[in-house]
Amino acid sequence: MTPLITAQELHNIKHQDNVIILDASIDFTIPNAEQKILHKVIAGARRFDYDHEFCDTSSSLPHMMPDESTFNQKAQQLGLNQDSHIVVYDNAGTYASPRAWWMLKAMGHHNVQILNGGLRAWVEAGYPTQSDFEAVSQKGNFHGTLDKTYFLSADNVLIHSNARSANIVDARSKERFHAQVAEPREGIRSGHIPGSVCLPFSHLMERGFIKPLSGLQAAFEPLPLVNDKPIIFSCGSGVTACILLLGAYLLNHRNLSVYDGSWTEWGSNSALPIEV
Secondary structure, three states, X not given: OOOEEOHHHHHHHOOOOOEEEEEOOOOOOOOOOOOOOOOOEEXXXXXOOOOOOOOOOOOOOOOOOOOHHHHHHHHHHOOOOOOOEEEEEOOOOOOOHHHHHHHHHHOOOOOEEXXXXXXXXXXXXXXXXXXXXXXXXXXXOOOOOOOOOOEEOHHHHHHHHHHOOOEEEEOOOHHHHOOOOOXXXXXXXXXXXXXXXXXXXXXXXXXXXXXXXHHXXXXXXXXXXXXXXXXXXXXXXXXXXXXXXXXXXXXXXXXXXXXXXXXXHHOOOOOOOOEO
């Protein structure tokens, strides 16, 4: 299944019984993102809240991937089923939704797509919205198995960094990557993971939409990626890294993963090495 769906394509299938629309908007305002559309949701949408619900609430880090049991429990409460065709979106564009897509794929649910352009694309197309989320009337039978290679820990990334055994690609701005500006989160060191390269996520975006394949190819082409090595994506907190991962996936790269704690974790741990 192709990862992206247009507003028109979603409108054409949303009446089907197994289609479930999930709003994966986040509280945090992503740097350089389009302005969020507030107080509107796609008609029939349910809330997929990975800031507060679909996350590891025991972690001090934001929106970390929860364990398998927690994810399954929350998914069932949300009415998700094994045969659900899930479409995720966010209220700024295609910024927060790629992480929700990757989380569901990490649980083995591959019948999932991202609304390219998000809520803005839906509204601009004139399709119906409502002011609140749809109530869930029935518990679902979702039962996924977590593939732990989809989201990596700092220890995993450190091993790859030391051995230069993976391509590590950072989605933050070049100014943050090269420690030319302070990190937006207090107490976080500046710099980047040794051996990593920078591809700002904004290079893959156009007015909140993921660029067509030609634009994605132009963004990735200058990177010194080694083809036979896996690609690990990092960013500030594991959200915009998924935009890069989505771009790589669309270009038919596989063996992809996200460093879940990303720079919020790495930059706050003085035991982990940095480059500037």
